[in-house]
Amino acid sequence: MPEGGTGIGAAVKRVEDKRFLTGRGNYTDDINRPNQTYAYILRSSHAHATLNSVDTGAATSAPGVLAVFTGADMETGGLPCGWQVHSKDGSPMHEPPHPPLAKGKVRHVGDPVAVVIAETYAQAKDAAELIAVDYGELPAVVHMNDALAGKSLVHDEIGTNLCYDWEIGDEAQIDEAFAKAHHVTEIDIVNNRLIPNAMEPRAAVGEYDRSTDEYTLFTTSQNPHVIRLLMGAFVLSIPEHKLRVVAPDVGGGFGSKIYHYAEEAIVTWAAPRVGRPIKWTCDRSDAFISDAHGRDHISKAKMAMDSEGKFLALKVETKANMGAYLSTFAPCVPTYLYATLLAGVYSTPLIYCNVKAIFTNTVPVDAYRGAGRPEATYLLERLVAKCAREMGMSQTDIRRANFIPADAFPYQTPVALQYDSGNYTATLDKAESVHDVAGFEARRKESEARGKRRGIGYSTYLEACGIAPSAVVGSLGARAGLYESAEVRVHPTGSVTVFTGSHSHGQGHETTFAQLVCERLGLPMSNIEISHGDTNKVQFGMGTYGSRSLAVGGEAIMKAMDKVVNKAKKIAAHILEASESDIEFKDGTFTVAGTDRSMAFGEVALAAYVPHNFPHDELEPGLDEKAFYDPLNFTFPGGCHICEVEVDPDTGVVSVQRMTAVDDVGRVINPMIVEGQIHGGLAQGIGQALLEGCVYDADGQLVTGSYMDYCMPRADNFPSFSAGTEITLCAHNSLGVKGCGEVGAIGSPPAVINAVVDALWDLGVHDMPMPASPQTVWKALKAASPAVAAE
Amino acid sequence: MYDFAYHKPSSVADAVAARSGAEDGTFVAGGMTLVPTLKQRLAQPSDLVDLGGIGELHGITVSGDTVTIGAMTTHGAVAKSAEVQSAIPALAALAGGIGDPQVRNRGTIGGSVANNDPAADYPAACMALGATIKTDKREVPADEFFTGLFETALDEGEMIVSVSFPKPEKAAYQKFINPASRYALVGVFVAKTGGGVKVAVTGAGQDGVFRVPEMESALSSNLSADAIADVAVDADTLNSDIHASAEYRSHLITVMAKRAVAALS
Numbered sequence A: 001m002p003e004g005g006t007g008i009g010a011a012v013k014r015v016e017d018k019r020f021l022t023g024r025g026n027y028t029d030d031i032n033r034p035n036q037t038y039a040y041i042l043r044s045s046h047a048h049a050t051l052n053s054v055d056t057g058a059a060t061s062a063p064g065v066l067a068v069f070t071g072a073d074m075e076t077g078g079l080p081c082g083w084q085v086h087s088k089d090g091s092p093m094h095e096p097p098h099p100p101l102a103k104g105k106v107r108h109v110g111d112p113v114a115v116v117i118a119e120t121y122a123q124a125k126d127a128a129e130l131i132a133v134d135y136g137e138l139p140a141v142v143h144m145n146d147a148l149a150g151k152s153l154v155h156d157e158i159g160t161n162l163c164y165d166w167e168i169g170d171e172a173q174i175d176e177a178f179a180k181a182h183h184v185t186e187i188d189i190v191n192n193r194l195i196p197n198a199m200e201p202r203a204a205v206g207e208y209d210r211s212t213d214e215y216t217l218f219t220t221s222q223n224p225h226v227i228r229l230l231m232g233a234f235v236l237s238i239p240e241h242k243l244r245v246v247a248p249d250v251g252g253g254f255g256s257k258i259y260h261y262a263e264e265a266i267v268t269w270a271a272p273r274v275g276r277p278i279k280w281t282c283d284r285s286d287a288f289i290s291d292a293h294g295r296d297h298i299s300k301a302k303m304a305m306d307s308e309g310k311f312l313a314l315k316v317e318t319k320a321n322m323g324a325y326l327s328t329f330a331p332c333v334p335t336y337l338y339a340t341l342l343a344g345v346y347s348t349p350l351i352y353c354n355v356k357a358i359f360t361n362t363v364p365v366d367a368y369r370g371a372g373r374p375e376a377t378y379l380l381e382r383l384v385a386k387c388a389r390e391m392g393m394s395q396t397d398i399r400r401a402n403f404i405p406a407d408a409f410p411y412q413t414p415v416a417l418q419y420d421s422g423n424y425t426a427t428l429d430k431a432e433s434v435h436d437v438a439g440f441e442a443r444r445k446e447s448e449a450r451g452k453r454r455g456i457g458y459s460t461y462l463e464a465c466g467i468a469p470s471a472v473v474g475s476l477g478a479r480a481g482l483y484e485s486a487e488v489r490v491h492p493t494g495s496v497t498v499f500t501g502s503h504s505h506g507q508g509h510e511t512t513f514a515q516l517v518c519e520r521l522g523l524p525m526s527n528i529e530i531s532h533g534d535t536n537k538v539q540f541g542m543g544t545y546g547s548r549s550l551a552v553g554g555e556a557i558m559k560a561m562d563k564v565v566n567k568a569k570k571i572a573a574h575i576l577e578a579s580e581s582d583i584e585f586k587d588g589t590f591t592v593a594g595t596d597r598s599m600a601f602g603e604v605a606l607a608a609y610v611p612h613n614f615p616h617d618e619l620e621p622g623l624d625e626k627a628f629y630d631p632l633n634f635t636f637p638g639g640c641h642i643c644e645v646e647v648d649p650d651t652g653v654v655s656v657q658r659m660t661a662v663d664d665v666g667r668v669i670n671p672m673i674v675e676g677q678i679h680g681g682l683a684q685g686i687g688q689a690l691l692e693g694c695v696y697d698a699d700g701q702l703v704t705g706s707y708m709d710y711c712m713p714r715a716d717n718f719p720s721f722s723a724g725t726e727i728t729l730c731a732h733n734s735l736g737v738k739g740c741g742e743v744g745a746i747g748s749p750p751a752v753i754n755a756v757v758d759a760l761w762d763l764g765v766h767d768m769p770m771p772a773s774p775q776t777v778w779k780a781l782k783a784a785s786p787a788v789a790a791e
Numbered sequence B: 001m002y003d004f005a006y007h008k009p010s011s012v013a014d015a016v017a018a019r020s021g022a023e024d025g026t027f028v029a030g031g032m033t034l035v036p037t038l039k040q041r042l043a044q045p046s047d048l049v050d051l052g053g054i055g056e057l058h059g060i061t062v063s064g065d066t067v068t069i070g071a072m073t074t075h076g077a078v079a080k081s082a083e084v085q086s087a088i089p090a091l092a093a094l095a096g097g098i099g100d101p102q103v104r105n106r107g108t109i110g111g112s113v114a115n116n117d118p119a120a121d122y123p124a125a126c127m128a129l130g131a132t133i134k135t136d137k138r139e140v141p142a143d144e145f146f147t148g149l150f151e152t153a154l155d156e157g158e159m160i161v162s163v164s165f166p167k168p169e170k171a172a173y174q175k176f177i178n179p180a181s182r183y184a185l186v187g188v189f190v191a192k193t194g195g196g197v198k199v200a201v202t203g204a205g206q207d208g209v210f211r212v213p214e215m216e217s218a219l220s221s222n223l224s225a226d227a228i229a230d231v232a233v234d235a236d237t238l239n240s241d242i243h244a245s246a247e248y249r250s251h252l253i254t255v256m257a258k259r260a261v262a263a264l265s
């Protein structure tokens, strides 16, 4: 590890922060192409309506306007879905068309109706007001139960609002286990819908070069190669060699920037038609009604137990909101990223889950930080907390009694996954000690003396990330492989550029990945550049989501570095006149074993590019290697989150007093970055539990359409977090890494709500929906004990 | 934002003239409310008359028992003012609790009072302290100034010049924030003056800020939280939204009023 520690395990300061913190990032909206024009998208103000006519005449002749297009003009493919789920009867899911500009009907508030392209953004917006749309209003279905009852059809051509009806497990076998159980605990769970709100709104710049017939799209994406594939192959029929997609600096994604969005296709398609580059930038209001939303499940669950509180069987029925159209990965979120996680950290032998995915007249729903695993964790950890109460066991005893033991790995769950490693007792023990659970009772009394209620809540969770083995996901309906690729290009003077198919939009890859290179090649940070986000530079990539960048993208880099070292050894052997098998590589130096003959990494690099005496039939010049890595399994981070809240029974205000997270994220490359990722995840998890909730009214209008009503977490909503790690190494990748990007958001919501319920249990409050806003808590208190709330 | 003509006069008289000469003009102070409205194209004034260049509208003066705050004085300036902190600490604290630092460094008392947002803080202070709103034409007592949701006694083109607050014996403001916007979901200002006790509530009323006579009379005879523990404002007169039902607002008014009484200083 050179430079006093910049290799694996060092808390290296983030190299990218210099440009971010000084305002010098290069985001999509910072990109201005010569002769650029501006697009404004006119969106539906109705949740459900026929488009009887769209009259663009006046807009087309407005000042500065170059073109106005509607769905009738845009004869392209629809936005594709990347995952096909089959219903339990074997039939494929319904996959209704998703035109980039609505055709015939609009299906949610925000559905794009027309695009105006003008010399300036203001002119485009002015002209959009002149478009006369004749909407034929239709009744909207907003609630999933109304949609299932068929009150109105979102897509007439499929004749139902049920996208699929999927199951995992053997229902008959499960029902038998329930019939024999000592006790059954049941729970109704709603996982509230969230609006992602990345700091940088989406943007896209489309450009067409008439002389080469090449298209370029600059876009706010977590996976530019995936956008190139989806948009090029399915929507616009542009072959890869004629389409460049660049995702420059991106200001947060949280999943919402994975998907291929209409606006990307619109600006790329329109660029040759107006003969000039086109920029579209979303404003915050439009982001609320056009970025894919997250979560939105309604579930019923029950757990069968024996007399000792051992879990015998779990049965879950879930309705998952898809919104109006299938977003890129939407179908896999409530199935393969959710139901397969329902074993959690417990050895429950039998699990059955049925999932009904439902279309409604709302913004499409897709993966959002955690994607399926937060929904599974919330359901399971709320249910386990309730099981403990009903069995008269402590919150920790019931968990310890059901943990998969540390010596049981690899562990095959009844819901398809095989866990490779973990030690759930150890994370719980450490979390209890870090949190000072022993001091809770004294703190509770102290709160009570001030008229406040204090409660403590646990979540011992597990998640699956590092997605994913291509063979496995292919068999489950993925229409893509989920490997990652990397190229390690050693330059003649010994500096290195790493091209990665992962994409960094806040995660700090430019630092973490460089640390891998420091460690493996023995180079200083200053000699390493991490390049990502441009399909013309990076050979291929599946992008960043599902906490996969290090476990999959990092492994690809390791593999490419292995190839570099092997090739460099050949070169060193040739020059040092030794046999290749005698060359050792350590700390950046190639040495002939047992001698003092050696070459520095830089000397070998130079020799590779100045091959004056190479035997060219045996040894090629150059030092530049590529690798694709396809993981052997998912990785399984897990851990224990403990939350302590204080509730003001007079007002219903909940304040988080302590939040402890002890996570097993596998090997830690940069502890500072890991802690930062966990802090961010906790903020989002606590946000979901206490603050954030998307609300539609009965007509499908978004009530929480701005920060006046959608409650984004702020720093003063949180205490100082205690985040620690307790590590077991991933057993199937070379780095032993698991992933840390989502654990905070996955593990924390049930810990928070369990704490609120604990605080109010004696007052008769035994359930609490998210977000536990002051009004929600007050109403629950009032319903439980009118005398207390009226006081 | 639509196009508009922009004026930056340097005297009250010029500002009033520019405003009355415009087809559909409007004053702009800190712009914290007006500019977002313009950006969302919810308003289309022909002319904007910027009050920022009028020196006499800025600043705080204390004379005798009256604190006078110029219309263009920002919330931040009021919060940090040593004079206000010592004369009416509750008012300085109220100003310090408006929005965030950016808003406090731009938003003005004149703009806030003229706008009369039903969830704004200053109107409660004006009503409870018995403030006088001075315009370019006249002086209006607070009780007559706030006439409804976003409605005031100001005539078309009339400008607020300053707001004067008599020093109370004791006062306190308790704000229960809307968790999302952090405006007042319920804000209760209680002030004790030689003339008695006044209680004003913002954030909750269907017609904006209002006083609570039942609490005032209960507190006039017994200035303690217990005195109003059983006084509740009728939920039928209160508003309801996703953050708080009328019943919850009614409950919070009593809780916040009790806390304000307990905090009187």
Ligand SMILES: Cc1cc2nc3c(=O)[nH]c(=O)nc-3n(C[C@H](O)[C@H](O)[C@H](O)COP(=O)(O)OP(=O)(O)OC[C@H]3O[C@@H](n4cnc5c(N)ncnc54)[C@H](O)[C@@H]3O)c2cc1C
Pocket: B026, B027, B028, B029, B030, B031, B032, B033, B034, B035, B051, B071, B072, B097, B098, B099, B100, B103, B106, B107, B108, B109, B110, B111, B112, B114, B115, B117, B119, B120, B121, B122, B158, B159, B160, B161, B181, B182, B183, B184
């Ligand atoms: C994020 C955010 C949070 C906020 N939080 C709070 C809060 O917690 N509590 C709270 O009370 N407020 C809050 N506000 C509002 C803030 O206090 C504004 O300052 C206030 O509403 C308007 O003041 P302004 O100086 O910005 O007025 P402007 O926006 O410039 O003007 C508002 C209106 O008043 C008129 N006007 C302005 N000055 C005069 C004058 N001297 N005479 C006559 N008419 C005039 C204008 O013509 C316009 O119609 C918040 C605002 C924002 C943006």
